[in-house]
Amino acid sequence: MMEIGLNHYLVLSTILFSIGLIGVMRRKNLLMLFFATEILLNSVNIGFAAISHYYGDLTGQMFAFFVIAIAASEVAVGLGLLIVWHKRHNNIDLDNMSTMKG
Amino acid sequence: MFEAISFYLFAFLTIAMFFITVTTSQALYALTALAAGMIFISAFFFILGADFLGAVQIVVYSGAVMALYAFGMMFFDTTRDLKEKKGNSLIIYGLSIVAAVLVVIIFAAPMVTDNISALYPMVEGAGNTQEVGMVLFTKYLVPFEVAAIMLLVAMIAGIVLAGKKMDLSLTMMSDAEVKDLKEDKNKKVLS
């Protein structure tokens, strides 16, 4: 218990990931959905970094690095789209965004 | 010993912050909790000896990304609660917990843990940032450049999508037209 091993970090990562999943499923507001997506990405980063540390391999950190870069650009584009939608429809409730109804 | 204390402390804090993010009904609280969570995650990176990564986390996430989200907050009336139709909590929580349990089982399997080996081992003696630089600019050069281009494209896209009057180009208009435009704008403001 006192000795922190890889498993601890992986369990932590899993818990954070599941919290992210809860957010993704629960939130009906598009912006809040983006927040939950950020949580998901961050939990994965923790996992990568932990594995990298415990196996002495830098690949994990590199991956986490790129994940951060991609997350940033995703936020930029996503918010841009969100702004455009808001201008059109004046609300960002997911339940109203059902034009792809099959 | 310190490692254990800091791990558990930051773990508890992170989980709490993120939990607030996904469950609160106030938009500002969610934003704040998210920012806090980002900081605490960078703490983990420092514990793990990934200094460069931790710094990047703070700069990019809690700096740039959270600023962007703060701009996004303009679209809310932040004095009111978020009106959200409730989904079925049982399904939501149940599915997540099951997913978590399954992933832990997978990670704990000896088959997984026994078969991992290091591809790019760390170099002894150098600091983390130096190591990162060494790997980043040699073995991961191409992804690095591609990521740079991608960021450029994302930036342009963000500007185009969010900007006002993006179809007018001030530098290509003549002086007289610019004057007219200014007067129109002034007139509007005055009235």
Added chain:
Amino acid sequence: MELFLYTALFAPLVGSLFASIFARKKKTIIAGIVPSILLGVSLISSTILLVFVLTSGQHVQVEMMTWMETGNLYIPFGFVVDQISVTMMMVVTIVSTVVHVYAIGYMSHDKAFNRFFVWLSAFVFSMMILVMSDNFAGLFIGWEGVGLCSWALIGFWYHKESATWAANEAFIMNRIADLGMLIGIFLVFWNTGTLQYAQAFEAMQTLDHGTLTMIGIFLFIGAMGKSAQFPLHTWLADAMEGPTPVSALIHAATMVTAGVYLVVRSNELYALIPNVGLFIASLGAFVAIFAATMALVNRDIKRVIAYSTLSQLGYMFAAAGLGAYWVALFHLMAHAFFKALLFLGGGNVMHAMNDELDPFKMGGLGKTMKGTMILMTLASVALAGLFPLAGFFSKDMILEAAFVEHHFIIYGVLLFTAGLTAFYSFRIIALIFHGEDRHTALGFHPHEAYPFMIKAMIPLAILAAIAGFARPYYFDMVTLVLPDTEYHIHSAATYWIMTIGTQLFVIASIYFAYKKYMSSDIKVPDGTSEMENSFKYKLLINQYYIPHAYEEFLVKPYRALSSFFWRQIDQKIVDATVDGIAGIIYSTGENTRTMQSGNLSTMLKWMVTGLVILLSLAVAFGLAANYTNLGV
């Protein structure tokens, strides 16, 4: 010789197919003439074959083609002309040709003239297959074919509900009996490995008694249906709904004798199981007297003649059951001639009286219908068994056989029935042709039938008269294949007493009939006379209430059962299951359609669900791989 075999067999089929060209058109006389000519051709071929078989004593056997050859089962389309089948062929073709010519006149006012000849010739073709086939399978094909054609012909006037009902009754009753026959055929194949007559009967010599008894009984059940033995007899009287030529051909001479033919053909089998033979003989005697009693009081001339057929069939089975196969076949032949003649004469009377069938409404027709009267009287004399007509030779032989075999009860019954036969035959004759004229008052204006119809009936009359004298030639020919027991009563005195006594008994019955029914105070019975209300009369006129019993105890419960099966099981269970499967598929589709709601939140939930499923699969496979590896 094979050419004549094929001609005799297929000429009726060609006639039927030719007439079928005109089937839906208006009446054209050629649709009747050509089949009749082709039947004449068949008759000539049969005669040539008869001469051949008679003089040379050989068979003509052909195998046309193979029908089935699967595993152990080999069934060809094979035909044989031996002494038995040539006798049947002659009977069938003679009577059919006469009936065809007669029918051209009888059906001349009928709209469906052409269709009649299609079915009539088709019937003859099926009957020829039946008697000429050399294996049980071909016999069965012909069996079913005559059943089908008989159904179509009984129900010829299909707009009448009584006709369609009678046709269905005949077909269904025959079908029930055919089940027994099929079981018999299966048993034959199972135990002997072949369906060819020659090989099967040879192999049967070595089978055990129980099996042979079963085969014999089941085959006889088939014969019971076709030849209308009790209890499957009710269809024959109802089959009189069909046109009279049909009754003459089918229900006098050919189809109903198919059962007798079957028993005669299987004589080698029945010789091995005399107990079954005794049962057949007893049943035959019972049917003889049973039918004769019902004919005593009936007021429908065709029905009386039908019961008379039933009665004579009983005689034939009695003879066959006692082992006197050649006698049975001989009686079959003679009976065909005079019974067909009786039916055709009855047809003339019916036509003249505008389809009226009650003899009490006729009377004194002898003045206007002389030809018919002579022919019918001749036929009735033959039927009664008076010397020197054909009936005497055949019937008397049967009585002798019964006496010689010491079956005195059967002898007594058959003797009494002979008297009854004479009585009811001449009752009809007297009521129709003699006595006072009752019909003019009721508005009938009868006239004799067309001359060519009378001329067509004359060959039958001649044969009915002289066929008896052909007995010695017949005997020599047919005992080459049938057992040649001659039934001699050893004491000449007994013989003469028997014969003369029988003749006197018969003549007395005839005289009694004439006396009773020629008196001048015969009225049309209207249900009030004391005789009509007596129990005996009611019993007989309602056919011992047997059709009523069948209706109550068989038909109604079966109909209720079928209705139950339809409503409860077919609709509620089977249909519900099929609809249920379709319904399940539909509802699955309907319910999963909500997955595509376009709502991002819902789709995210489905995504997580999919993720969970994949993770659990990964765990499951990982565990499986782990533990099977360990096992290896």
